[in-house]
Amino acid sequence: MTDIFNGFRTLTTAILLIVGISSNAYAMPKGDASKGEIKTPSCRFCHGSNGIAPQPSYPNLAGQQQAYLYDAMLAYTNDTRIGPMATMMKGQLQNLNAQDLADIAAYYSAMK
DSSP states (O other): OHHHHHHHHHHHHHHHHHHHHHHHHTOOOOOOHHHHHHTOHHHHHHHOTTSOOSSTTSOOOTTOOHHHHHHHHHHHHTTOSOSTTHHHHHHHHTTOOHHHHHHHHHHHHHOO
């Protein structure tokens, strides 16, 4: 019985370590919406000054989930998000770091 308990305890510890390590490796920086607003001039051409796109072919960003926006921008920068606008989006985002992306995501997610 002790061997079963020790095996279970070892397995539980390993799972908790893996989950903890993987979640910390992909932690999104805390975004600052006021800083994000300053970083969005080029976004506004396609996504609108209020986060509502003037053309239906571009997505609205206002009110979207912060993590979704961050993940989408990150995916464009590392070529895991593809599509007709992927090259253009990668070009727009290429000079931004993870904190910049988090700030932009915070800005658009705060819009209603």
